[in-house]
Amino acid sequence: xxxxxxxxxxxxxxxxxxxxxxxxxxxxxxxxxxxxxxxxxxxxxxxxxxxxxxxxxxxxxxxxxxxxxxxxxxxxxxxxxxxxxxxxxxxxxxxxxxxxxxxxxxxxxxxxxxxxxxxxxxxxxxxxxxxxxxxxxxxxx
Numbered sequence: 003x004x005x006x007x008x009x010x011x012x013x014x015x016x017x018x019x020x021x022x023x024x025x026x027x028x029x030x031x032x033x034x035x036x037x038x039x040x041x042x043x044x045x046x047x048x049x050x051x052x053x054x055x056x057x058x059x060x061x062x063x064x065x066x067x068x069x070x071x072x073x074x075x076x077x078x079x080x081x082x083x084x085x086x087x088x089x090x091x092x093x094x095x096x097x098x099x100x101x102x103x104x105x106x107x108x109x110x111x112x113x114x115x116x117x118x119x120x121x122x123x124x125x126x127x128x129x130x131x132x133x134x135x136x137x138x139x140x141x142x143x
Contacts, residue, residue: 018030042084056078
């Protein structure tokens, strides 16, 4: 382990492993910061921050600066991880479930199109979206 420079004071964030998956590390960093009182106690300010970060992503997109876009998308994901933490949701588990749901629905769209002898990839986005809505509706039934 590297020794911290003598003039660098200890931090509440010390010891959070850099090798963790990014969402998990964000959650752990936020938990550590919360121990010092640096935390939102309710969700409304988190939603305000989400809106602020979305606006900043849009600004970065308008600038066309790829580095700024990446930076702002990272900030947005960090706030989403904070919302998950505040709601006692494991962000890694929530994303795993969302990935599985997306994959299930996407495969069902492809299968439905194939059953109708239609090449899914050749469809317009609007027609693909119609399949998506049909699959979602069938899941709820």
